[in-house]
Amino acid sequence: VSPRMPDLVAFAHSVEQVQSIVKYANTTRVPLVPFSSGLNFQGGTVPREGGIVLNLSRMNNILAVDADNWSCVIEPGVTARSLQDELERHGLRAMLPRGIHANRSVLTSVLERDPALAAASFEYGNELILDTELVLPTGELFRTGLWSSGNTPGSPMGPVRAMVNRLWTGAQGTLGIMTKMNIKVEYLPKKRKILLFQFDSFPEAIEPLRMIQRKEIGHECFLINNFNLAALLCKDWTVPDHIPAPMIQSRDFDALRSTLPDWLMAVCLNGGPRMPEKKIAYEEEALMAIASMARLQALNDSHLENILLAEVLRPWGILKKFCYRGSVHDVSFKTPLSKVPLFQRIVMEFINEYNYPLQDIGVYVLPIERGRACHCEADLHCNPNDRNDVARVKNLWEEVSRRFIDEGGAFFDRPYGIWADLVYSRAGTYTQKLKEIKREIDPNHICNPGHLCF
Numbered sequence: 267v268s269p270r271m272p273d274l275v276a277f278a279h280s281v282e283q284v285q286s287i288v289k290y291a292n293t294t295r296v297p298l299v300p301f302s303s304g305l306n307f308q309g310g311t312v313p314r315e316g317g318i319v320l321n322l323s324r325m326n327n328i329l330a331v332d333a334d335n336w337s338c339v340i341e342p343g344v345t346a347r348s349l350q351d352e353l354e355r356h357g358l359r360a361m362l363p364r365g366i367h368a369n370r371s372v373l374t375s376v377l378e379r380d381p382a383l384a385a386a387s388f389e390y391g392n393e394l395i396l397d398t399e400l401v402l403p404t405g406e407l408f409r410t411g412l413w414s415s416g417n418t419p420g421s422p423m424g425p426v427r428a429m430v431n432r433l434w435t436g437a438q439g440t441l442g443i444m445t446k447m448n449i450k451v452e453y454l455p456k457k458r459k460i461l462l463f464q465f466d467s468f469p470e471a472i473e474p475l476r477m478i479q480r481k482e483i484g485h486e487c488f489l490i491n492n493f494n495l496a497a498l499l500c501k502d503w504t505v506p507d508h509i510p511a512p513m514i515q516s517r518d519f520d521a522l523r524s525t526l527p528d529w530l531m532a533v534c535l536n537g538g539p540r541m542p543e544k545k546i547a548y549e550e551e552a553l554m555a556i557a558s559m560a561r562l563q564a565l566n567d568s569h570l571e572n573i574l575l576a577e578v579l580r581p582w583g584i585l586k587k588f589c590y591r592g593s594v595h596d597v598s599f600k601t602p603l604s605k606v607p608l609f610q611r612i613v614m615e616f617i618n619e620y621n622y623p624l625q626d627i628g629v630y631v632l633p634i635e636r637g638r639a640c641h642c643e644a645d646l647h648c649n650p651n652d653r654n655d656v657a658r659v660k661n662l663w664e665e666v667s668r669r670f671i672d673e674g675g676a677f678f679d680r681p682y683g684i685w686a687d688l689v690y691s692r693a694g695t696y697t698q699k700l701k702e703i704k705r706e707i708d709p710n711h712i713c714n715p716g717h718l719c720f
Contacts, residue, residue: 267309267683272299272319279324281401281445287320288443289405291712299714300439302342302371306378307509307596308682310438314716320443323371329446330419331356337396339419339448342373350580359454361394364488364581364630365643368505373447379436379680381632381641383486383581384452398431399446403708408442419448433703436680439714441707455485457537459546460575461553462565464527468631469607471531474560476603478533479637483553486534486578487633494628494645495530496522497587499573504586510650511588519590523625527565532574587628591647593656594628595663597670598643598680605675606631606642612669613644620662622646681718690719 273296278284291298297317304311313319326343333356340349347368349360360372363380376394397411397419410431413419434441465471471489478487490498497503502516533553535546557564577583588594601609617624628645644666648659664684670676671688681689690697697719704711704720711720 267312267314270313270316272313273316274318275321276318277321277324281325281399281407284320284322284401284443284445285405285407287318288401288403288712291318292404292710295710296712297715298712300342300443302374303345303367303369305367305370305509306374307594308378308438308680310378310682310714310717317712322443322445325445328352330448331358331451333358336451336453337419337448338451339446340373341446342371342444344372345369346372346375346582347580353451354454357454358451359579360449360451362579362581364577364632365584366582367509367585368580368582369507372449373444376447376449377435377444378438381634383488383578383632394449395431395435396448396450398434398444398448400434400442400444402442403710403713411448413448419446438682438717440717440720441704441713443713453539455536455542456539457542457546458575459535459550460571460578461533461535461550462567462571462574463531463533463557463562464565465529465531465563466527468529468610468629471529472603472606474556474562475531475633476637477556477560478553479633481552481556482636483535483549483556484533485536487532489529489531489631491530491627491629492523492526492528493625494584494587494630495526497590497628498577498584499526499570500586500589503589505582506585506588509585509588510593513592513649514589516589530565534575534578584630587645587647590626591649591655593648593650595646595648595659596643597646597663597666598641598678599670600634600639600641600677600679601675603633603637603640606640608673609642609644609670609676612673613666616662616666616669620658622659622662686718 276287297315298320299311299313300320300322301311302322322342324343325341327341328344329339331338346362346366349372353359361382361384363375364383366375397413399409399413402408434444496519499522500516500519502518503514535549537546626647630643632641634641646659646663648655650656667685668688678685678689700719
């Protein structure tokens, strides 16, 4: 996204201050862009039309932790690291997405539909939002779920199926500003075990993955390719504080790529609060039966197992990949497992045309809803200080994205940047309805104008 300076920056400490600033923006017709951590990688907080950047990073309180009903209430400034640290003291854990920065806002990560690693089924992670509080573009306070009736958010009754909060997911602050969120959390497993299987190509993993998911074995399950695995293990790199990052040459990374398998599947078995050993034992027995039937090749590496177990709970180590070239353009979408080889072939077609090295693509696949579909990410790397390299990779990224959508089967559920044009131009009725909603709740068109289809 092209850079743009705001005219003003306001730091809010309370929801009342947020309301005051929103009302001021309405009175003066000044554009208003909410900001929490600036680590979403899609440029959603770049003020395309100037105006006010409303910084919510100082609203960083964990307002409640409900250890009995496994939920917590957070403000926009609560980071992934701080939330995981606090929940650990209560024997709980947040379900975080792979690649979230430790200093990223959890609230905005959930709002932007970042796919949680523990989202192996519909029950575990696909719907993390319970009740919400937000300031509408007019300055009014709006609450959903039990909060709307004055009850405690996240009580045992749950959100009473009030899914109106979906309207604000993926909206990048164009329809209002979320000030509090009640999210689901999970118990912190007392016992865990991770099993690894290696493959020479992704198609080899499809049927074993289906079999594992059908039997609901494991909590976290994902596949990563050689590049991403080497980046995670590289000793010369650390997670950068800022993105884009400095480019760092690494012999260790090159050596790892030459020795690690092309593809790795990780299945993490978590013991529950009761009889954790027995739960892990019967799941491992079922998993090994599938491994024997499918003739899977296990990878026994205790060092790698420990790193991946840590990464599941604090999944920002993979961001070391930014040290390779400094910048990453990722193509991320949802699709059926059977479609992944098709998209692999499309990528091959374009990288040959653009002379982009195949070995420099990082790939991550996360089964969701127990294998009914999967979340895919393909990373294209470039040097942000080399204009020619940036232009080449960006053009490749755009062509691959356009072709994926044209082929069908690739669902871009976070249509930011150029994806917004590609997605909304193919969904005229949906886009028209969104614009009608925008006019109703944001009559002065002040909230993050110029983003999405607005």
